Amino acid sequence: MGQQLTAPITVTPPEQLREVRFDDVMETSINEILVRYPTAQAALLPLLWLCQEKWGWISPGVTAAVAERLGLSPAFVEGVTSFYTMFLRRPPGRYVLQVCTTLSCQLCGAGGLVDHLKAKLGIEFGETSADGRFTLIDVQCLGACGEAPILQINNDYYTDLDVERLDELLDGLK
Amino acid sequence: MEPILLRARGTPNSRSIVTYHEAGGYESLRKVLGLQAETVIEEVKKSGLRGRGGAGFPTGVKWGFVPRDLPKPKYLICNADESEPGTFKDREIIRVDPHMLLEGIIISSYAIGAHVAYIYIRGEFYSEAVILETAIAEAREHGYLDPNVLNSGFAMDIHIHRGAGAYICGEETALIESIEGKRGQPRLKPPFPAVVGVFGCPTVVNNVETLASVPHIIERGGEWYASIGTERSTGPKLFSVSGHVKKPGVYEVPLGTTFREIIYEICGGIRGDKQLKAFIPGGSSCPILPADKVDIGSDFESVAEAGSMLGSGGLIVMDETVDMVWALENLLAFYAHESCGQCTPCREGADWALDVVRRIRRGYGRPEDVDTLLRIARFASQGMTICPLGDAFCEPIRSFLAQFRHEFEAAIESARPLPPKKQPVLPVRPGHGDFGL
Ligand SMILES: Cc1cc2nc3c(=O)[nH]c(=O)nc-3n(C[C@H](O)[C@H](O)[C@H](O)COP(=O)(O)O)c2cc1C
Ligand code: SF4
Ligand code: FES
Numbered sequence: 001m002g003q004q005l006t007a008p009i010t011v012t013p014p015e016q017l018r019e020v021r022f023d024d025v026m027e028t029s030i031n032e033i034l035v036r037y038p039t040a041q042a043a044l045l046p047l048l049w050l051c052q053e054k055w056g057w058i059s060p061g062v063t064a065a066v067a068e069r070l071g072l073s074p075a076f077v078e079g080v081t082s083f084y085t086m087f088l089r090r091p092p093g094r095y096v097l098q099v100c101t102t103l104s105c106q107l108c109g110a111g112g113l114v115d116h117l118k119a120k121l122g123i124e125f126g127e128t129s130a131d132g133r134f135t136l137i138d139v140q141c142l143g144a145c146g147e148a149p150i151l152q153i154n155n156d157y158y159t160d161l162d163v164e165r166l167d168e169l170l171d172g173l174k
Numbered sequence: 175m176e177p178i179l180l181r182a183r184g185t186p187n188s189r190s191i192v193t194y195h196e197a198g199g200y201e202s203l204r205k206v207l208g209l210q211a212e213t214v215i216e217e218v219k220k221s222g223l224r225g226r227g228g229a230g231f232p233t234g235v236k237w238g239f240v241p242r243d244l245p246k247p248k249y250l251i252c253n254a255d256e257s258e259p260g261t262f263k264d265r266e267i268i269r270v271d272p273h274m275l276l277e278g279i280i281i282s283s284y285a286i287g288a289h290v291a292y293i294y295i296r297g298e299f300y301s302e303a304v305i306l307e308t309a310i311a312e313a314r315e316h317g318y319l320d321p322n323v324l325n326s327g328f329a330m331d332i333h334i335h336r337g338a339g340a341y342i343c344g345e346e347t348a349l350i351e352s353i354e355g356k357r358g359q360p361r362l363k364p365p366f367p368a369v370v371g372v373f374g375c376p377t378v379v380n381n382v383e384t385l386a387s388v389p390h391i392i393e394r395g396g397e398w399y400a401s402i403g404t405e406r407s408t409g410p411k412l413f414s415v416s417g418h419v420k421k422p423g424v425y426e427v428p429l430g431t432t433f434r435e436i437i438y439e440i441c442g443g444i445r446g447d448k449q450l451k452a453f454i455p456g457g458s459s460c461p462i463l464p465a466d467k468v469d470i471g472s473d474f475e476s477v478a479e480a481g482s483m484l485g486s487g488g489l490i491v492m493d494e495t496v497d498m499v500w501a502l503e504n505l506l507a508f509y510a511h512e513s514c515g516q517c518t519p520c521r522e523g524a525d526w527a528l529d530v531v532r533r534i535r536r537g538y539g540r541p542e543d544v545d546t547l548l549r550i551a552r553f554a555s556q557g558m559t560i561c562p563l564g565d566a567f568c569e570p571i572r573s574f575l576a577q578f579r580h581e582f583e584a585a586i587e588s589a590r591p592l593p594p595k596k597q598p599v600l601p602v603r604p605g606h607g608d609f610g611l
C-alpha cells in the first residue's frame with residue numbers, strides 16, 4: 001500500500017508519572033476542548049486522549065490530575081477510563097499491535113496471523129515483549145472487514161495482511 | 175444505478191472542498207437556508223429515507239419528534255461509531271467524501287433547530303477523525319460553519335468527539351452518556367433522546383449514511399429519492415460485503431437488489447468457486463440466513479419476511495467450509511466482551527452462552543446444551559434488558575440453532591467422554607485483551 005511506517009509511541013515510565021502537571025501547551029489545548037461543550041465533564045474523554053497522546057498511557061497520577069482539572073473525583077475518572085478498552089492503564093510497548101479476531105477477519109485468515117504473531121514475538125495477548133517494542137492485543141471488529149485480515153498498529157490500519165507482509169512490516173518497526 | 179453516495183469514489187482529491195464544489199457541493203445548503211425548517215423536514219419525509227444505523231426508523235419522522243418550542247438548545251449527533259461486526263460503510267463515506275457528510279449534518283441541524291452538532295467517531299478511526307478535522311476547518315473557512323452561515327443568520331458548528339473502544343457506544347443513549355464524559359452505559363427509554371438527550375436537551379442521533387443522504391434529497395427532491403428502491407424501502411443503500419466473496423468491499427445498490435446479485439454479480443461470487451452456505455444480511459446482530467434465501471430482495475420488508483433484519487447492511491458471506499458452531503462461538507465472544515454489564519441477563523447470559531458453545535466446539539458438549547442455549551436466548555431478549563444488545567446476541571443463538579441445529583447436535587453426539595470424576599473444565603476466558611485490566 002506504500003503506507004508510511006507508523007511512528008513509535010513515546011512511553012513515559014511510571015516513576016515520571018506519579019505526579020503530573022499540565023504545561024502551557026496542554027492548557028491551551030484543554031481550553032480549546034472545554035469551549036466545545038456546555039459542561040466540563042464532557043471534556044473527559046478528549047482530555048484522556050490528550051494525555052495518552054502525550055505520555056503514552058494513563059497512570060494513576062494522570063487520572064488524579066485530570067480529575068482535579070475537571071472538578072471530578074479520581075474514582076469517577078478511573079471508572080470511566082477503565083470502561084474504555086483503548087485507554088491504556090499500564091505502560092505499553094512502543095508499538096501496540098491490535099489484531100482483529102472477529103468473524104469476517106477470521107473467515108479471511110486472521111487466526112493464522114495471530115498464531116504467527118504470538119510465535120514470532122513470544123508473547124500472548126495482553127503482554128508486552130521483553131524489549132519493550134511490542135504489545136499484542138486482540139480486538140473486536142475494527143470496522144474495515146472488507147480488507148480483512150487487519151492489524152492496527154498505534155493509530156494506523158494495516159489491511160489485507162498475510163504472514164509475509166506482516167514479517168516485513170514488523171521488521172521495519174524499531 | 176448511477177452512484178449517488180459514492181459518486182466521488184475514484185475522483186482524485188475527492189476529499190477536498192474544491193472537488194466537492196466542482197461536483198455542486200454545498201448548493202443544497204444554500205437552497206435550504208432560504209426555506210422553512212418544516213419544509214426541509216417534509217421533503218425528507220417525502221423521500222421515505224429510513225435510518226441506516228440499524229433500526230431503519232423514518233428519518234423525517236424522527237426529526238419531527240423534536241419539541242421545537244422548548245426553550246433549550248437542540249443537538250444533532252452524527253453516529254460514526256460503526257462497530258457492528260461486518261459493517262464498514264461509514265468509514266468509506268468519510269474517506270471518500272467527508273464534505274457530503276458535513277453538508278448533510280448542517281442541513282439536518284437546520285431542520286431540527288440545532289446550532290451545534292457532534293460527530294461521535296469510534297476511537298480506532300484515527301485517520302478518519304483527522305480527515306473530518308481537515309474538512310471541518312475547510313468548511314469554517316468557507317463560512318459553512320460560522321456564527322452566521324453564509325449571511326443567513328443561522329449559527330452552526332460541528333465538533334468531533336472520539337470514542338475509545340466500546341461497541342455499546344454505538345447505541346444512541348450510551349453514545350450520549352459517552353459524550354457527557356461517562357461510562358457508555360445505555361439509558362432506559364423513555365424519555366427518548368428527541369426530548370431528553372445530550373446535556374438534558376432535545377437531541378437527534380443519526381447515522382453517517384443517513385445524514386450523507388440528505389444533501390442528495392434536497393438537491394434532487396424527495397420524490398426522486400423515493401423513486402429508487404422499493405415502495406417502502408426507498409433510496410440507494412451501501413452494503414459492506416465481507417467474508418468469502420471474491421471482491422469484498424462497499425457497494426451502493428438500490429434497496430431491494432437481490433442478495434444473489436450482490437454476492438454473485440457485484441462481488442464476483444464465492445472465493446475459490448465454493449458453494450455458499452449462509453449469509454448474515456445486516457451485520458452480526460441480524461439472524462443468519464441459509465443459502466437458499468439468496469434470492470430475496472435486500473429491502474427492509476423482504477429481509478424481515480425471510481426471518482432476518484437489514485440492520486446496517488453488513489453482509490457477511492460464508493462458504494460451505496464454515497463450521498457453524500465455531501462461527502457462533504466467535505460472535506458470542508464479541509457480545510460477551512461488549513456487554514456494558516448493567517443488566518444481569520445480558521452480562522451473565524452472553525458469558526454463559528459463550529461458555530456453552532465453546533464447550534460444544536471443544537468436544538465436551540452435553541445433550542441438554544441446545545436447550546440451555548435456547549433458554550438463555552429467551553431470558554436475555556425481548557424487553558428483559560435496558561438496550562437491544564440482549565437481543566443482539568440472542569438472535570444469532572436462535573437463528574444458528576434454527577438453521578444449523580444438526581451441526582450442534584452432531585458435535586454434541588460425538589463429544590468425548592469427560593475424564594473420570596473431573597468436572598468439565600470450563601474454559602477460562604482469556605483476558606479479552608483489555609490491556610487496561
Ligand atoms: C448495541 C447497539 C449498537 C449500535 N451501534 C450503532 C453504530 O455503530 N452506528 C450507528 O449508526 N448506529 C448504531 N446503533 C443504532 C443507534 O442506536 C441509533 O438507532 C442510530 O444511530 C440512529 O440513526 P439512524 O436513525 O440514522 O439509523 C446501535 C444500536 C445498538 C442497540
Ligand atoms: S442489554 Fe447489555 S449492553 Fe445493553 S444496557 Fe443491558 S447490559 Fe448493557
Ligand atoms: S471483522 Fe475484522 S474488521 Fe470487522
